[in-house]
Amino acid sequence: MADDAKGPRSVLFMCRMNSVRSPMAEAIARHGLSPSIFVASAGVRAGERDPFVDAVLAEQGMRLAGHQPRTIGDLEDDYFDLIVTLAPEAHHAALEFTRSMAVDVEYWPTPDPTVVTGSRDQIMSAYRDVRERLKAKVAERFVVGTPEIDAE
Template identity: 35%
Template sequence: MPEKKEKISVLVLCTGNSCRSQMAEAWIRHFHGDRITVYSAGIEAHGLNPYAVKVMEEAGVPLSGHASKTIDELPVKEFDYVITVCDHAREACPYFPARVKVLHRGFDDPPSLTRDETDEERRLAVYRRVRDEIREFARTLPAFLGLSDQGA
């Protein structure tokens, strides 16, 4: 009987853990929860973004049960991979032991892009675009991590 592989652990890190990292955590769990244990956190905790919650609900991968948190609030502190999803998190990324692979895949920040947008549909369109970009990234995450033998 083949030995069961241990799950790899991934931390998705962003500035406020309110939008992009939350979406990435949900998508990674959706596509790869059987082989990847995923967490998300922020350099700071800004609370869940209601537009991110809305567009993820539309896609059928709700953020229910999610909460905005910092790394210090996570139940674990050791990861195989840390993926920063914004430039600020990449620049302010805390130190991780040498065995941890820190990677970057940046995404646009919907709250910043829509700060002055008054039209609800145009605002949501930006969130949906970023959600879909993150979904595609999450779907292909094993290849991004060089784990193509684990499938996608």
């Protein structure tokens, strides 16, 4: 793992379509980690932006700005010290993508809130749950001690 004294200098979060879990993790990491750490996200396939992600991030003063879903293929010239995968399909793709590279790959199983149906409140609750899980994992993995991540 990229657990040297400085930690990773660049982190890529990957999920299936780069529309929910990985961009949410990217926003949380950008919000709480040092600006000297390069943070990005990608998917196995490109999906569509999800308005529920924007809504749950905005509740905590975070935003995706001009994020547009992109794939791992869009990043071919980029190098990352650490790739964090959030879905099984992304994990397999990351292992394949990095097979000839010295890159650490970690799997953080994260539920897909898009499978939740029901009222807007029920759906928002599922997205908030993913946000909180990702905040906790980022804080734990990167030893984040900032009020933005620890708040609540």
